[in-house]
Amino acid sequence: MWLRGLALAALAWAAGAEAAQHEGLESIRQRGYLRICADPSNLPYSSNDPAAPGFEVELARLIAAELGVTARLEWRATYVRAIKPLRDGACELFMGLPVDRRFREGNPWIAVSRPYYTMTHGLVTRADAGSLTIADLKGQRVAVELASIAEFYVAYRDVVRGLYKTQEQAFQAAARDEAVAAFLWFPLAAWLARGRADLKVVAVSDEGLAFPIGAGVRKRDPGLAEAIDAAVERVLASGQAQEVLARYGIESARRTSREPSCSPFVLVQEKDPRETGRALFSTACSRCHGAEGVGGGTGGALPKLRNYDGGYDKFYRLVWEGRKNTAMAAFKGILSPDEVRALYEYLTSLPRQ
Template sequence: MSDAARTRGRAIAAGVLLAVLPALFPAAHARPLAEIKSRGELSLCANPDALPYASDKADLPGFQVEIGRALAQRLGVKLQVLWIIPRLRANLVDCDMLLDTISDPAAQRGPIRLTQPYQKSGVALALRRGLQAQRFDDLAANTRVGVMINSLASRSLNQRGLRTVPYAFEADMVADLAKGELDACAVSPASVAWYIHQHPESGLHYTHAYDSEPELHWNLAVALRRSDEALLEAVNTALSQLAADGTLAQIYGRYGVELRRP
């Protein structure tokens, strides 16, 4: 499998917008740090209906928006959120950054710079009440396992002979797991953690199974659109400060998500 195909597969497995950076950030003039400070705004691309990642709800904006605000504050500017809807034509998007981007050289096509990684992620193993396992290899062959359609996790688990059930949306998959229609899910840790945070009575639990799966784990970074070195350094400094003072952990914690440093 090529690096590009692997990156696309990881994006699907993660259930978030990760591997379409060249399309999301069309060619345009550079957005250096000086220009951002001059206009007083740093812009973020985000989905208006994708909790826990992002939302247009003022009281529950999602951790991507909250992290974006914290970064903008460190740079001394305000955050502008530009909402991305899947049907939106990519050439209409014009923002400075996208969070939760896989930190992979194969994804660096076009005028994109990636910051230092700030979160460790991958494909977690979510389990229904009463079922115990630590790794995907611990699952019995007849276990009903939800997977994202056409994802690396889907391919990997099918090759192991597991009984996979394809889904287009992680939220639907986790909801079916809670109903008992599935035994397990290959899912992003943020999605299942958010569900458990909202529904502690569900009995769902999960493990970071990707820790032992080289193809199913990755680090996340901020993708900057046509930035200069000064903007990259400023965002890297801000990320380090937010991690060191506990701000990142607090933001993630509000959504039931664990900060796992790369």
């Protein structure tokens, strides 16, 4: 599932490889089934438990039916290189991919259909907490997954970040009152909170937190991208898709969210790179280089990065390759070149100290 791969370290999915095999619409119709890669244990998205298949699996079955074929699930774990099986030809369809420019540019061999839902974030709090937003949680501890989009988001809001290795652990922290709230993907939050009258989940779909989600296929498979897109259009028009999503609590996400930011165009807009740089710096660099680049945390001996004047090329090379025999690691494969640029823009925009 795409969302597990969203963590910072996984942003470097291999791009542009060749599809191993070409399975166009015609050959799929002839053989009578569509192969779908899905994670066997990633609820609420997908699962190989027939009693609880997950909404992506249910939606994939509807899409296959629209093509006039049956669905055949190819179970593949997704926490590493989620989309590799699609690239390698293990299946023709991979659900749950973001309709966004960055993903498209990083994976030019994939075509993603029109979105069938918008993935937002969810704020999990006590049911009796009143109506809360992140802004109301100033100074309080909010549980987030380390290096997740939620962490980036709260990093420059005045909350105390409680960092956890997984979204589930962040949720459990709020459920145990170790944090006043947890902030994670809405579908997972709704799933984990199901049946818990003591908790509630509020959808938050501010810019940067909401992602239109579609179904992915290889561009090289003749006729398939168009057919899948049309199938998605039909399962939305008939209301079947909404019915599935509602059973997983996701329709309610749309009702409580602020609709405008559900537009796919939100993600296509250019963000100020300094904003991106600021969020990245606080997650990836500040523990050594100090908040806002004021200099070394514990050792105290690191140069003030906000005063860095070695020029972009040198900065890029240093961050990309790291510096041998020092704590300065290579960020190649963790950050994208755009992100290194954003870090540079951010640092050089800060007043010298």
